[in-house]
Amino acid sequence: MPKTNNMPKGIDLLRDPSWNKGTAFTMEERHELDLIGLLPPYVNSQDEQIVRVLQNFRRKSTPLEKYIYLINLQLRNEMLFYRVIIDNIDEMMKIIYTPTVGMACEYYGMIFQRSLGLYIMLNDKGNIREILQNWYKKEPRVIVVTDGERILGLGDLGTNGMGIPVGKLALYTACAGIDPSVCLPITLDVGTNNEELLDDPFYIGVKQYRVRGEEYDEFIDEFMSSVKEIFPRCLIQFEDFANLNAFRLLDKYWPDYCTFNDDIQGTGSVALAGLFSAMRITKQKITEQKILFLGAGEAGLGIGDMIVAAMVDEGMDIVDALKRCWFVDSKGLIVEGRDHLNDHKLKFAHPHEKVDDLLGAVKALKPTAIVGVSGMKQSFTQEIIEQMSSFNERPIIFALSNPTSKAECTAEQAYQHSKGKAIFASGSPFDPVEYEGQTFVPGQGNNAYIFPGVGLGVLVCDAKTVPNEMFFTAAKTLASQVSQDDLDKGRIYPSLSEIRRVSLAIAEEVMKIAYRLDIARAPKPDDMKATIESQMYEPNYRDYV
Numbered sequence: 001m002p003k004t005n006n007m008p009k010g011i012d013l014l015r016d017p018s019w020n021k022g023t024a025f026t027m028e029e030r031h032e033l034d035l036i037g038l039l040p041p042y043v044n045s046q047d048e049q050i051v052r053v054l055q056n057f058r059r060k061s062t063p064l065e066k067y068i069y070l071i072n073l074q075l076r077n078e079m080l081f082y083r084v085i086i087d088n089i090d091e092m093m094k095i096i097y098t099p100t101v102g103m104a105c106e107y108y109g110m111i112f113q114r115s116l117g118l119y120i121m122l123n124d125k126g127n128i129r130e131i132l133q134n135w136y137k138k139e140p141r142v143i144v145v146t147d148g149e150r151i152l153g154l155g156d157l158g159t160n161g162m163g164i165p166v167g168k169l170a171l172y173t174a175c176a177g178i179d180p181s182v183c184l185p186i187t188l189d190v191g192t193n194n195e196e197l198l199d200d201p202f203y204i205g206v207k208q209y210r211v212r213g214e215e216y217d218e219f220i221d222e223f224m225s226s227v228k229e230i231f232p233r234c235l236i237q238f239e240d241f242a243n244l245n246a247f248r249l250l251d252k253y254w255p256d257y258c259t260f261n262d263d264i265q266g267t268g269s270v271a272l273a274g275l276f277s278a279m280r281i282t283k284q285k286i287t288e289q290k291i292l293f294l295g296a297g298e299a300g301l302g303i304g305d306m307i308v309a310a311m312v313d314e315g316m317d318i319v320d321a322l323k324r325c326w327f328v329d330s331k332g333l334i335v336e337g338r339d340h341l342n343d344h345k346l347k348f349a350h351p352h353e354k355v356d357d358l359l360g361a362v363k364a365l366k367p368t369a370i371v372g373v374s375g376m377k378q379s380f381t382q383e384i385i386e387q388m389s390s391f392n393e394r395p396i397i398f399a400l401s402n403p404t405s406k407a408e409c410t411a412e413q414a415y416q417h418s419k420g421k422a423i424f425a426s427g428s429p430f431d432p433v434e435y436e437g438q439t440f441v442p443g444q445g446n447n448a449y450i451f452p453g454v455g456l457g458v459l460v461c462d463a464k465t466v467p468n469e470m471f472f473t474a475a476k477t478l479a480s481q482v483s484q485d486d487l488d489k490g491r492i493y494p495s496l497s498e499i500r501r502v503s504l505a506i507a508e509e510v511m512k513i514a515y516r517l518d519i520a521r522a523p524k525p526d527d528m529k530a531t532i533e534s535q536m537y538e539p540n541y542r543d544y545v
C-alpha cells in the first residue's frame with residue numbers, strides 16, 4: 001500500500017501537481033478521494049494522456065509557446081510532465097532548457113503564471129530563515145540559486161532569471177531521477193542593471209540597480225547560513241552569477257558548505273569529457289594538446305583548470321600543463337605582463353608578444369583545439385576554422401556559448417569550413433549535418449550531462465562538501481559512456497536518451513570519492529549502484545486506494 005497519509009482530497013488533490021493524475025484517477029479513487037463530479041467520466045491511462053500532451057505540444061507553433069505549455073503541465077501534473085520529458089528528452093530538453101529557456105527568461109514577466117520557487121529580495125535581509133520556512137514541499141535536498149546577473153550568454157536579466165533554476169531542477173529530475181518534491185529553485189533579487197527591465201512594466205523584480213560590496217556579501221552570507229541551518233542536508237548549486245561574484249563565492253563557500261558552481265565546475269567537467277572523447281578520435285594524448293579559449297570567464301577558466309588537472313593526472317608537471325592553455329578575452333590574448341589580470345587569469349598568462357584577436361592568436365599559437373565560451377556569436381569565422389584545419393588533421397572546435405544565437409559558429413559552418421574534419425561540440429543543440437554524403441551528429445557539450453549525476457551521488461551519500469575531484473571523475477565517467485558508434489558519427493557525447501544511465505554511473509563514482517575522502521554522512525551501502533537506483537524517481541502513476 002503506498003504511503004498516502006499527507007495526500008490531499010477533492011479539489012485540493014486536483015490542484016496539487018505532485019499528486020494529481022488528472023483524468024487518470026480510477027473510478028475507485030474518485031469515490032474514495034472525493035473526486036466524483038470533478039472530472040469528466042472517461043478514465044484515461046497515463047499513456048493516453050502522453051499521446052494527448054505530445055499532440056498538443058507539437059501543435060504549438062513557436063518554442064516559447066511550447067515552453068509555456070510544458071510549464072503549465074508541470075504546474076498541473078508533475079508525473080505526466082516528467083514522463084513526457086524523460087521519454088522525449090531530445091525534443092524536450094531544447095524547450096525546458098537551452099536555447100528556449102533563454103527566451104523564456106527574457107519574457108519571464110510576461111509569461112509568469114504561478115511561482116515554482118522562492119524569491120528572496122534584499123529587503124528580506126534579517127528574515128531569510130523565515131522565508132525558507134515558507135517553502136511548502138518536503139525538506140529540500142537541492143537548491144539551484146541565481147542572482148540573475150549572467151543568464152546564459154544573455155547577460156543581466158535580474159529576477160527574470162528564475163527560469164534557469166526552474167529549468168535546471170527539472171533536469172535534475174529528468175536526467176538523474178531526483179525527486180521533484182525535494183528540489184527548490186531560488187532567485188535572489190539584488191536589483192538589476194538592465195535598463196530595459198527597469199523600464200518594463202511587466203518586470204517581476206525589484207526596480208533598483210544592483211547592490212554590490214558589503215551589503216551584497218552579507219545578504220549572500222545570511223542566505224547560505226540560513227539554508228545550512230534550516231536544511232542541513234541540502235546541496236546548493238550556484239547558477240548564472242556574474243564572474244565578479246561567481247569565483248569569490250565558490251572560493252568562500254565550497255570548503256564548508258555542500259555547494260558548487262555549475263558554470264565553473266560543471267562546464268569544466270563536460271568540456272573535459274568532450275576532449276577525452278576527441279582524443280579517442282585523434283589517437284592523441286591530452287598532454288599533447290594546445291588549447292586556445294575565446295573567453296576567460298567562469299566557463300573558460302573552469303574548463304582550463306579541469307584540463308590542467310587532466311594533464312597533471314597523466315603525469316605532466318603543472319607548470320607545463322598551464323602553458324598548454326591559452327586565453328583570448330575582450331582585450332586580446334592573455335599574456336604575461338598584461339594589465340588587470342586577476343589570480344584566476346594570471347596563472348594562464350604566458351610570455352608572448354601582444355596579440356589583439358582570436359585569428360591572430362590562432363595563427364601565432366597553432367592550437368589543436370579552440371573553445372568558445374565568450375557569448376560572442378559567429379566569432380569562429382570561416383578563416384579561423386580554415387586556419388585550424390590547415391595545421392590539424394582533426395581540428396577540435398567547441399562552440400559552447402549559449403543560447404544558440406550566441407554560439408561561436410554553427411555545426412554546419414564547422415563541418416563545411418573544415419571540409420568535414422572538425423571534431424565539433426556546441427553548448428546548445430544543433431541538428432545533424434550532411435556534408436559530402438556523410439552525416440555528422442554534433443555533440444551537445446552541455447552541463448546537463450554532469451550536474452544531475454554529481455548531485456545524485458552527493459544526495460544519496462549525503463556528502464558534506466562537493467570537492468572538484470567529483471567533477472573530474474564525472475568527466476572521465478561521461479567520456480567512458482561514449483560508444484564507438486557515437487564517435488563514428490562524430491558525436492563526442494552519448495545520446496541524450498542515455499542520460500539517466502550516464503547520471504547513474506557518474507553518481508556511483510562521485511559516491512566512491514565521498515567515502516574515500518570521508519565526507520559522506522550516510523552509511524556506506526554494500527551495493528552502491530542498487531542503492532542509487534532505488535532512490536531514483538520514476539514518474540509513473542501508482543494506485544492511491
Ligand code: NAD
Nearest residue numbers: 152153243295296297298299329330374401402427446447
Ligand atoms: P563570463 O561573463 O564569466 O565570461 C565571458 C568571457 O568572454 C569574459 O572573459 C570576457 O572577457 C570574454 N569576452 C567577452 N567579449 C569578448 C570578445 N569580444 N572577444 C573575446 N572575449 C570576449 O561568462 P561565462 O560564464 O564564462 O559564460 C560564457 C558563455 O559560455 C555564455 O554564453 C554561456 O552561456 C556559455 N556557457 C556554456 C556552458 C555549456 O554547458 N555549454 C556552460 C557555461 C557557460
